[in-house]
Amino acid sequence: MLTILFDGIAYGMVLFVLACGLAVTLGLMNFVNLAHGAFAMAGGYVTAVLMNRYGVPFLATLPLAFIVPAIMGLVLERSLYRQLYARSHLDQVLFSIGLVFMAVAAVDYAMGSQQQLIQLPSWLQGRVEVLGIQVGLYRSFIIAICGVLVVALQLILSRTRFGIRLRAAVDDPRVARGLGINVSMIFAATFAVGSGLAGLGGALGAEILGLDPTFPLKFMIYFLIVVTVGGTTSITGPFLASLILGIADVAGKYYVPSLGAFVIYTLMIVVLILRPQGLFARAR
């Protein structure tokens, strides 16, 4: 029981790291980016390739799993995404679906359609018993890393100059620009960091979520649920939403496997109907 809770929390943490970049682009910048999962997949594949082909240790691949998608995100943002900020949602949806299709087929072409397996280092394998609960070492490692990330993100957003500028740029781009804030630079940086975090999440979650070319499609709905259910006014909303989602998903699969993903979709629709602005957001 508590083990399930623990696994659920780890799962939720990974989901949060995956989705928090989307919380900013979709939630704050109001850009419907369905291709977010592609960046996560990129991170996962960076780790998988480095480990399996070049024998780089797991920990050393993680920074690269952040940096590579971040650079990809930056390049794409500067070249393509930027032109679509002012377009209709339909255009954004079509554009990002197109990107997803391209990413799926390209990875399939380059890497093959099979699952990528990641061999965890031995000190992360196995389980230990803490206070009578079976605790997976790798999952505790994930929770620790993601916990640190959550706190760091919260601090950056609320305390640093960059966070203040970002929030200003999102609240009212025109006024922010008028005050001398370089809005497009801020957006680009945010997009890059969000993509990088997604990549990191993809690398960390490869073992839990699985990693194959259909990753962006399979988990797209999860990211969107996290963001829409969590609301977008703060980082705590998506965080709580991903924890709930993670725990519900793990528990649902364990206790009522026949219902499958049923519970989650129903939950999402109900939440969206009752509170279209998100579960934890103030109504605007």
Added chain:
Amino acid sequence: MHADPIAKSAPPPSTADLVRRSLVRKGRWGVAEIGFWAVAAATLFFLPERHLILNEIAIIGLFALSLDLILGYAGIVSLGHAAFFGFGAYTAGILAKHGFADPLLGLGAAALAAALLGFVTSFLVLRGTDLTKLMVTLGVALLLGEIANQASWLTGGADGLQGISMGPVLGLFEFDIFGTTAYAYSLTVSFLLFILARRIVVSPFGLSLRSIRDNPLRARAVGIPVSRRLVAVYTLAAAYAGVAGALLAQTTQFVSLDVLAFHRSADIMLVLVIGGAGYLYGGLLGAIGFKVLQDILSGWTPQYWQFWIGLILVVIVLVGRERLTDKVGALWPRSRTRPAGQAQVLPATPAREV
């Protein structure tokens, strides 16, 4: 011909008269349109070896037409239109499997079932922003897919619904292996439904939909019952999609989970985007374009054709959808005003509205 509210309320001042006349003129069939359907009918006799793929085109065209009704005319963004398509397909398939082999009966049942589903879910779609609509439609489609996957006693689950055998159409025409009957059947149904849709969009009802699309607030202010109209058109579109799904199930005599898959909703958007939304022919032309493209691409790179589909989507969006239809319109001076004037889909939602 049309009961025009403007003309009725005001005794013939010239403006109202002009408006009415221009609306009636828009409702009239053009030469190009008649030509289009004549060519479609001719393919029945002249391209016998292509009837299987033409059948698919007719079905996709009808499906895209259904999306056009809500997206192009009412401005509802949907990522889960496959829900109705799949629902109709399963309804028709299950009926046929249990001995009700008459195709038209299955068609009617699928239309009814999908319309019912559309009516119920339309209330979910009315609320919230574009994003909420996207999520809810997507969620409904995923939910149905999950149900179809789990209820394998009814739907066959992941193996698909097998053992469908259809009776002859109208008791006269047996389905043959070359797909000629199937194509004739799908084309006829699509044509009849197209005429209905065409009649609807030039009616006052259709005009009110367009005004809702362009400015819901103003539409409400001039007395259009916005919610009721949207519910009605969503239900109608759902029924159309259900019929398209039923056609697929009946003519291929097989239904798999694929009919509810996400890529089907995405593909149909692409179809409509290729053809241009908001003038009904977009879906049909898009279906031809899409299927031909798919044929070429999958012959070229069998496994990775989705890459090129994705690339096309990205390029279309970057170039601008309106400009694309404008260019096509410009090639054809007579029809210039029609696609160009009506293809301005979906006003961009300002960021602050959400």
